[in-house]
Amino acid sequence: MADISTADDITYSFVIPVHNEEEVLGELVGELGALRNRLDGTSEVIFVDDGSADDSWSILTTLADLDPSISLVRLSRNFGHQIAVTAGLEHSTGECAVIMDADLQDPPQTVLEMSRRWREGYDVVFGVRTDRQQDTRFKRVTAAGFYRCLNALSDVDIPAQVGDFRLIDRAVIDAIAEMPERNRYVRGMFAWLGFRQIGVEYARPERAAGTTSYGLTKMLRLANDGVIGYSKAPIRSITVLGAGLTAVSAAAGAAALVAKTAGLARPPTAMRSAGVAGVQLVALGLIGEYVARIFDESTDRPLYVTQEVRRRLPRQQSHETDPAIAGVERGHDNVRPIRTRQGAALVDTHR
Ligand code: UDP
Ligand code: MG
Numbered sequence: 001m002a003d004i005s006t007a008d009d010i011t012y013s014f015v016i017p018v019h020n021e022e023e024v025l026g027e028l029v030g031e032l033g034a035l036r037n038r039l040d041g042t043s044e045v046i047f048v049d050d051g052s053a054d055d056s057w058s059i060l061t062t063l064a065d066l067d068p069s070i071s072l073v074r075l076s077r078n079f080g081h082q083i084a085v086t087a088g089l090e091h092s093t094g095e096c097a098v099i100m101d102a103d104l105q106d107p108p109q110t111v112l113e114m115s116r117r118w119r120e121g122y123d124v125v126f127g128v129r130t131d132r133q134q135d136t137r138f139k140r141v142t143a144a145g146f147y148r149c150l151n152a153l154s155d156v157d158i159p160a161q162v163g164d165f166r167l168i169d170r171a172v173i174d175a176i177a178e179m180p181e182r183n184r185y186v187r188g189m190f191a192w193l194g195f196r197q198i199g200v201e202y203a204r205p206e207r208a209a210g211t212t213s214y215g216l217t218k219m220l221r222l223a224n225d226g227v228i229g230y231s232k233a234p235i236r237s238i239t240v241l242g243a244g245l246t247a248v249s250a251a252a253g254a255a256a257l258v259a260k261t262a263g264l265a266r267p268p269t270a271m272r273s274a275g276v277a278g279v280q281l282v283a284l285g286l287i288g289e290y291v292a293r294i295f296d297e298s299t300d301r302p303l304y305v306t307q308e309v310r311r312r313l314p315r316q317q318s319h320e321t322d323p324a325i326a327g328v329e330r331g332h333d334n335v336r337p338i339r340t341r342q343g344a345a346l347v348d349t350h351r
Helices: 025-038 056-066 081-091 110-120 137-153 170-177 186-193 216-230 233-262 269-299 343-350
Strands: 012-018 043-049 070-074 096-099 124-131 162-169 197-203 326-329 336-338
Touching: 012 025, 012 081, 025 043, 025 056, 025 110, 043 056, 043 081, 056 070, 070 081, 081 096, 081 162, 081 170, 081 186, 081 216, 096 110, 096 170, 110 124, 110 162, 110 197, 124 186, 137 216, 137 233, 162 170, 162 186, 170 186, 186 216, 216 233, 233 269
Parallel strands: 012 043, 012 096, 043 070, 124 197
Antiparallel strands: 096 162, 124 162, 326 336
16 A cells, blocks of 8 residues: 655545444455555545444544554534535545445446546546446435436436546535535535536446445435425425416406306306415415525525636735636635646646
8 A cells, every 4th residue: 555654645535434334344445455556646545434333433443553544534423424425525635535435336446447537637527327236126216216306406417327426636625615505415516516527437236235324214315405405496386386376266267257247157166266375375486585595695605616717917916826726716705725736737837
């Protein structure tokens, strides 16, 4: 395994969330070691123990004692996979990070291909599952349905068959850190961020050992975070339904008037009175629009994310003297610079 002298040397940070994975950790570290030897740079591993109730933590401490390139973050309780990933990214120091599950369902050899794509210049290389035969039928059917709905509804394009297995550049890690939202749907956040993204395909094997921590409740919560966090369609559907009911009611009312003068049967009362419910729903939808705006503000996402800045003129402000800086800007002040991988090249052209 590569010797690590200073944190600056690290190319790859493996971020691995762990929740009750005692049965698989040994095998994982073995496979990971083989992979790390084949990578074209130094690497570190950050295990985030997400409140495991089994022996995971003591196994992890033993592993970290044996290998100084293994770091551990222990959360005080189970915060959930998405937050564990965030915590791991925040502790990573590499030029890029690889997010992978502990159960070897994200095949380590795929990381070699991801690394190649990253070297080609992609900022996010995500794994695309080509074969989910090993997942339960229930999981496959619900996942397929969910992504179809989510993409129909959502404001950003969240690719289907993509989990959290991915390699991301430092610029993206820093940008993610600038997104302080509490309901973290990491896949949606990556989709929202943009940058140069590409997928690499892999067949998803069965869990190497142990059992899944993602029960139905957690899956539903994840789905809920995805839809509510990245779509206004649910709120808009209330307004549309309300407007529809009001229209039906107005038509029925008009038909009733005509029927009365012509002596014909009148439309059912329920149809005519649907307008009451309709108006209420439209009102709810309108309130929802305001709530949605409050939501947008409260997520405090940056207004935009800059991928790269090319500038030959000298800067006036003293706090940004480096032209090779891409900034995530929130509002007009509070600019936190992000150094991109292209940074060095940009400095060279400037000099
Ligand atoms: N995980 C976690 N916290 C949780 C649930 C899961 O850190 O509350 C980790 C788990 O240890 C694994 C990854 O997230 O490394 C994916 O979980 P799992 O394999 O149970 O999900 P599945 O692959 O069945 O979707
Ligand atoms: Mg799994």
